[in-house]
Amino acid sequence: MTTAAVDRPSVVWLRDDLRLADNPALDQAVRRGAPVVIVYLLDEVSRGIRPLGGATKWWLHHSLTALRADTESLGGSLVLRRGDAATEIARLVTETDAAAIYWNRRYGAAREVDAALKSSLRDTGLEVQSFRANLLFEPWTVTTQEGWPYRVFSQFWKSCLELGVDREPLAAPQSIQSFATRSDTLEEWELLPARPDWAGGLREHCAPGEASARDRLEDFTLDVLEDYDRRDEPGFQATSGLSPHLRFGEISPLQVWHRLHGVLGSAARDKSAKYLRELGWREFNWNILYHFPALHEKNFRAAFDHFPWEESVPEWEIDAWRQGRTGVPLVDAGMRELWVTGTMHNRVRMVAASFLVKNLLVDWRVGERWFWDALVDADEANNPANWQWVAGSGADAAPFFRVFNPLLQQQKFDPQARYIRRWVPEFDGPDYPHPIVDLASSRRDALKAYDTMKSRAASAPESAAVADSL
Numbered sequence: 001m002t003t004a005a006v007d008r009p010s011v012v013w014l015r016d017d018l019r020l021a022d023n024p025a026l027d028q029a030v031r032r033g034a035p036v037v038i039v040y041l042l043d044e045v046s047r048g049i050r051p052l053g054g055a056t057k058w059w060l061h062h063s064l065t066a067l068r069a070d071t072e073s074l075g076g077s078l079v080l081r082r083g084d085a086a087t088e089i090a091r092l093v094t095e096t097d098a099a100a101i102y103w104n105r106r107y108g109a110a111r112e113v114d115a116a117l118k119s120s121l122r123d124t125g126l127e128v129q130s131f132r133a134n135l136l137f138e139p140w141t142v143t144t145q146e147g148w149p150y151r152v153f154s155q156f157w158k159s160c161l162e163l164g165v166d167r168e169p170l171a172a173p174q175s176i177q178s179f180a181t182r183s184d185t186l187e188e189w190e191l192l193p194a195r196p197d198w199a200g201g202l203r204e205h206c207a208p209g210e211a212s213a214r215d216r217l218e219d220f221t222l223d224v225l226e227d228y229d230r231r232d233e234p235g236f237q238a239t240s241g242l243s244p245h246l247r248f249g250e251i252s253p254l255q256v257w258h259r260l261h262g263v264l265g266s267a268a269r270d271k272s273a274k275y276l277r278e279l280g281w282r283e284f285n286w287n288i289l290y291h292f293p294a295l296h297e298k299n300f301r302a303a304f305d306h307f308p309w310e311e312s313v314p315e316w317e318i319d320a321w322r323q324g325r326t327g328v329p330l331v332d333a334g335m336r337e338l339w340v341t342g343t344m345h346n347r348v349r350m351v352a353a354s355f356l357v358k359n360l361l362v363d364w365r366v367g368e369r370w371f372w373d374a375l376v377d378a379d380e381a382n383n384p385a386n387w388q389w390v391a392g393s394g395a396d397a398a399p400f401f402r403v404f405n406p407l408l409q410q411q412k413f414d415p416q417a418r419y420i421r422r423w424v425p426e427f428d429g430p431d432y433p434h435p436i437v438d439l440a441s442s443r444r445d446a447l448k449a450y451d452t453m454k455s456r457a458a459s460a461p462e463s464a465a466v467a468d469s470l
């Protein structure tokens with residue numbers, strides 16, 4: 001005897017949307033009325049997947065732990081599976097005799113996996129639906145009048161603001177009908193570092209999970225937003241710290257958008273607009289990734305394929321950068337903050353990245369990979385897009401010739417050295433090393449290298465397209 005379709009379960013396939021509120025896929029499954037199989041699949045093998053780095057694995061473990069508890073408190077359960085999506089999702093659907101599957105869209109190269117799965121599952125008669133949940137605007141809806149993707153942020157964001165957001169955030173379900181099926185345990189995935197356990201700093205500084213994300217948004221809106229003008233000062237708490245929560249979808253950009261619009265009187269409107277503009281950069285970078293999925297491997301501007309990166313930089317210099325021992329206080333403070341907390345202040349990220357790329361002339365991809373491993377908010381759009389922004393090779397990037405001077409940046413944004421003292425207490429003592437490179441002469445070398453790139457690019461066989469990308 002076959003079960004009536006209405007009693008057969010729905011599968012909700014979670015990815016970077018580890019939340020119960022404002023989760024359209026989950027909402028749809030609960031509305032359908034049948035039991036719900038909520039699955040998180042650890043997929044490190046499908047085409048287009050970039051396996052997580054160490055810090056994001058740590059975050060994922062704790063985020064799933066929180067989500068499991070939250071789901072169970074509503075009567076549901078969280079199923080964990082591992083493997084390639086095409087096989088494992090199809091297997092789960094068969095095992096549970098599901099009648100429907102829902103997921104929230106992703107925008108990197110792995111979206112092709114989703115498209116293939118959608119059509120093969122539909123061929124078997126399953127109801128399959130995907131939703132927008134992790135961006136405010138679908139990349140294909142924000143285009144120039146000619147239908148091209150924007151390459152300039154200000155125009156992109158203007159166009160987004162004209163479109164406006166189209167719905168209110170969805171409430172979390174009040175209850176979830178559980179469906180019993182086999183699940184891996186989180187422990188068997190070994191996402192946490194064991195030998196050595198380097199995650200002590202993360203445990204101290206990070207609080208993964210939807211409830212923490214909500215609290216942080218609340219605290220930020222009520223207590224911190226008014227100081228957002230000071231967001232460039234690393235020694236002062238003026239930013240939201242929401243990036244890892246947004247990274248894992250513990251909170252949605254729509255929830256953030258509405259919360260900020262909800263509380264504001266006219267005095268705070270400017271600050272909120274400024275903040276939302278930063279969320280706009282997040283949207284812009286995902287938009288770029290959607291159109292250019294090789295963002296962490298290839299220069300967005302082809303001219304940079306001709307850049308003469310210094311290939312003989314000794315490994316100890318790159319290690320000094322990674323470990324915060326360059327002798328440049330702001331860079332060292334940032335790199336140590338990253339190592340301990342899994343995050344780094346945005347201004348300092350720019351300075352530390354610029355030092356690697358422009359003063360040491362190391363290919364931006366080397367730094368991007370380090371951040372990918374060390375940042376708890378590392379994602380496949382914002383990390384490479386920001387590295388390419390610093391390197392000058394990205395869309396709407398900082399021009400290469402604008403080389404940050406870390407000492408001037410320190411004077412401007414950390415004049416009392418509050419931030420530096422916190423991470424590099426020995427910075428003004430006799431034991432603190434001299435800079436590993438001379439800032440003035442390495443800046444000149446960087447500008448020479450840039451000129452070399454331009455003349456090589458101009459004489460390259462594909463020079464018209466390359467010149468266009470400058």
Ligand SMILES: Cc1cc2nc3c(=O)[nH]c(=O)nc-3n(C[C@H](O)[C@H](O)[C@H](O)COP(=O)(O)OP(=O)(O)OC[C@H]3O[C@@H](n4cnc5c(N)ncnc54)[C@H](O)[C@@H]3O)c2cc1C
Pocket residue numbers: 231239240241242243244246247275278279280281282285344345346347349350353371375377378379382383384386387390
């Ligand atoms: C070299 C480099 C690498 C970076 N890698 C990442 C990354 O992997 N993941 C990531 O989320 N951000 C990345 N950023 C951007 C930025 O540094 C962080 O988003 C920010 O520091 C997060 O802190 P916050 O949440 O307190 O920011 P807030 O100032 O509170 O900003 C609010 C939100 O806006 C978004 N946002 C802010 N600045 C940017 C930006 N420049 N680009 C894109 N989104 C932004 C984030 O989602 C952030 O949570 C990188 C920046 C640089 C220079």
